[in-house]
Amino acid sequence: MPSDSLTLFATDLFVPRYRPMRSGDWELRCGANVLCPGYWGDVSLVLDIAALTRGHETWMSMTPMEIESQEIGCRLARGYTVVMGMGMGWAAANAALMPEVSRVTVVEYDPDVLAFHAECDVFAQLPPEAAAKVEIMQGDALHWLPDAPVDTLLADIWLPLNGDDRVDEVRRMQANTGADHVYFWGQEMVIARRARALGGALDADTVAAIVRELELPLLGPSLPDYPNRIARAAAAHLRD
Template sequence: MGWSAAASALRPEVESVTVVEFGPAVIALHEALGIFAQLPPEARAKIRIVRGDAHAWMPDGPVDLLMPDIWLPLVSDGRVAEVRRMQAKVRAGAVYFWGQEMEIARHAALAGRDLDDDGIRATIADVDLLLIGPDMPGYAEKVRLAAQRPMRGRWLAGASRAPK
């Protein structure tokens, strides 16, 4: 826990970072490792750790970015629906979730779409989240690489088209 939070807190335009963690043992380990204590004071002051369930957590005010990173498997059935439910509570201006590119590839393949610009764009429209990344140049290529390299197609079982 904490590397994305630390990197975000180091950015001058970021005002605050809230980490929602369910496990008290994870919080205790994080405190023992002192990851945030290694940050400059101005970055460290931006971070707040809240013990809670990320599925139920509600923010105190507006949220610019929701970054759920709560799953052990990189892809899983129901992942996009879980993120949608979190986003419905948080109402962030943008979303980036753990395994996002692999989930996009998997959903594209399940819909019978190629992993090209058109197929990825149509799949992102179906995902219906304010995702960070799709506007970046070469995003479809990033999705293809995410689908090919680490998972080697194993999680596309049953999909009508494997990544190219």
């Protein structure tokens, strides 16, 4: 299929510039043009993709799937925002760009990831007023405690999109931080799996009931098309 018949992926969110580098077992790879499915969007062509890998596993990449699966949290973040898991720094950078966000703390456990970011310095690519909001802390996401009340918690510390222990771990992070609002990677898969178990339609009422059951102040359910987004994401990515 000729490339001019493909849809190029585009987003109005900030996508940092990356360059190839290594830090311990981690490698940042750049340069391939790849056809990628979205999280809830269609397949599109990504030019000069960047990906963070360890061994044979890709932990994060600038693909439509990765961007769409985190953008709700970035767009709806407000106040003091804590990002659990550095990854490629994309979510923290975009949260810092939101006018409603006053401060961003990134909590990362792995010293090699921290060393990678010290060299890559994604946040230096931000406007000075956004970069000044960001601080990076080394710590365990399941035990880290803030020094001030947290408004928004964004959590992405997992490799598989689907995970059985995810909700319990997010509850621990939310309890430790006292965050008023939470968005965690893969929450749509959690909701879709529960809806399937209940045998109900994936509509606004079902989503609201499941969110109450999760006992987490989730970002996303207030969006009018959220049930439809969940359904599209689940059709593409829910495997169990």
